[in-house]
Amino acid sequence: MNIVEINALSKEYKVKKKRIRALDNLSLTIQKGEIFGFLGPNGAGKSTTIKILTDQIRATSGSATIFGIQSNKAEARRQIGYLPENPAFYDFMTAREYLSFTGKCFNMPESSLAERTNQVLATLDLLDAANRPLKGFSKGMTQRLGLAQALLHDPDLFIFDEPMSGLDPVGRAMVKKIIKDLKNKGKTVFFSTHITSDVEVVCDRVGILVKGRLVAIDSVEHIMATGIEGYIIQIRGQDNKTEEIKVSNSELNGVIARLLADNVKIERVNPVAHNLEDFFLDTIQAQVPTNESQ
Amino acid sequence: MQHFKLIFSATFVAIKRDRLLHALAGASLLLFLLVPVISMFSMRQVQELAITLFLSSLSFTLLIFSILLGVFSIWKDIEKRYIISVLSMPIKRRDYLLGKFSAIALFLMFTVCLMGIIGYGTITFAAHQYQSEIPVSWPNIFTAMLMSGAKYILLAAVALLFSVISTSIFLPITGTIGIFLAGSATQGLYEYINSGSGAQDISLTGQYVIKALYYLLPNFSAFDYQVYAAYTLALPLDTIFYTVCYWLIYTSFLLFCASIIFEKKEFR
DSSP: OEEEEEEEEEEEEEETTEEEEEEEEEEEEEETTOEEEEEOOTTSSHHHHHHHHTTSSOOSEEEEEETTEETTSGGGGGGEEEEOSSOOOOTTSBHHHHHHHHHHHTTOOHHHHHHHHHHHHHHTTOGGGTTSBGGGOOHHHHHHHHHHHHHTTOOSEEEEESTTTTOOHHHHHHHHHHHHHHHHTTOEEEEEESOHHHHHHHOSEEEEEETTEEEEEEEHHHHHHHTEEEEEEEEEOTTSOEEEEEEETTTHHHHHHHHHHTTOEEEEEEEEEOOHHHHHHHHHHHHHHHHHHO | OHHHHHHHHHHHHHHHTOHHHHHHHHHHHHHHHHHHHHHTTSSSOHHHHHHHHHHHHHHHHHHHHHHHHHHHHHHHHHHTTHHHHHHTSSOOHHHHHHHHHHHHHHHHHHHHHHHHHHHHHHHHHHHHHSOOSSOOOHHHHHHHHHHHHHHHHHHHHHHHHHHHHOSSSHHHHHHHHHHHHHHHHHHHHHHHHTSHHHHHHSOHHHHHHHHHHHHHSOOGGGGOOHHHHHTTOOOOHHHHHHHHHHHHHHHHHHHHHHHHHHHHOOOO
């Protein structure tokens, strides 16, 4: 089942009488239970896509549906937990008051709201600050509250715009754990980032957006597998010294067979692979001539 | 309806906790308490002056509150990006806008009631200082207060409309003040050009402009019942009825326009 379906979505902004195309014919589907990472350099159109999905801005052309409902309908947002980029919340409220406000907006019953509020505050390590006005919250605390309000009503789809932004390493690890937990619960997560290491750790699939165009979309597993350039075989020689042999993909089987025939002890075989960052940079680099020629 | 109520109560809480409004309310209170003292300077019309001063002070307080709340309520949400968090929930933009406006309107009427209690005390005190030949008519005073409240609710609707049109603060503030000044003057100008000397003094184009402004802009002077309150004149009930109808239609029209514009607004 497609949780998110984006069809030929385009968005143009008018900046000083100039038309700027922020999103160019984007088509994308996100399946149930999938963790989808939306990668791209700054200004690639990641936030524009998310803003269209959450009805902050309207597409110039194309359409987007969430659970089969047009994304510009309020009803479509009922099953979304959304964390905006650099979130800001009513600063005259306390964290607990804001979560109560959020819960009521999602029609959560009063009976479960208080308990769930405490749960999410504890998960995001905000219990001690629960009754403090948001005016005094640091950027990291506000970001964590943003995650808390997204998790509160236990939706089926989470849309996070740069969820690690403003967080310290402990906070980042916490967010990664939350995303993994959501995956284990069968939830769908669509998140934007420009930090490839985050995607590598938590995502099932990744889409790369460059200048408003989706230039690559693949599973993280496949990207990592196709990025293998060769292998390093670690062996223990007859003089009990460790040696490393670098072989290409095609040579691997033959070399291993020969070593085994010679009774050489193979201690480890490590793939020499590109990481996701290399893939990301290569993909962006590949777009440069195309874009320049345009 | 649930979302309307939530935005309404959140806005009311924001108003209650706003320190600037606390300071302004304190200053207004001081102004009201000074009414009996200043009224003493009028040797014969202490009561009449006390009523006029009280209603003028109320009007000034409501003017400040309506501009501040009408202009800043939505503008601040947009400027500080609160609106992104709020509207990404399943809240209809129309409910958000009407919830905000209703909270502001209720707060203005709450101010009228609270100041009414204080006014009752200050006017009674002033009236006892120098017995007037005219009795104090509380129904007239309360009618003048309520009409004043209605006038500034209408002004808040004007401010709200400007704040959804513009992303800068300049247009909502200057636009609201400009509409208030023009809307308070059109009645007098309209009567002037319809008088013999006015028709001669002002060019035909000028007369058309004044007539156009008179029919287009909200007529704030229609809500002025100070004279009826100060001199206990018989209230023109039919005029009050038409003014209330005018207020309802004009306010609804402004909110309708604001709602259409807000529905199309993009939050980048």
